[in-house]
Amino acid sequence: MIEVLGENFIIQQIRDFEDSQFEQTFSGIDKATSNIKNIFESLANKSCKIVRYKKFKQKILNRKPWVDHEVRDLKKTIKPKGAKLRQEPFNLELKCNFFTHAEKL
Structure with a gap:
């Protein structure tokens, strides 16, 4: 801000603000206020980086009444195993591990 x-x-x-004479009426006060506002806006625009955050839509969780924390935990363990199984479909150890967990679900 000091650099700006x-x-x-x-x-x-x-300097223009200091040199100008403002009337002591409502219109003069409004003019002085708008001049100072313009100075502050130009200072802020040049010195402050404006960061705009993206608005994220909140994910709507559709929780079924029959799904409890045990089922959610099983799904959390099965999903990565399924992903590994898709990468290596002929790995028998992964298949057995995946299907034993999937049976519990």
């Missing part, structure tokens, strides 16, 4: 305050454009805006 040293730029000629900002310094010129501040």
Whole structure:
């Protein structure tokens, strides 16, 4: 922010604000306020990096009443084993391991 305050454009805006005469009425106050607002906006735009976060949709969990934590834990163990089995479909050890866990489900 200090670096941006040293730029000629900002310094010129501040000098113009200091040199200008504002009426002591509502319109003069509004004009002075808008000038200061413009100075602060230009400072903020140049010095602060605007980070925009992506809005993530919340995943709707469709939990069935017959599914409890044991079933969910079994599914969590079976899914990676199924993925490994898809990579190595002829591995008998993986097949036996996968199907023994799948029987419990």
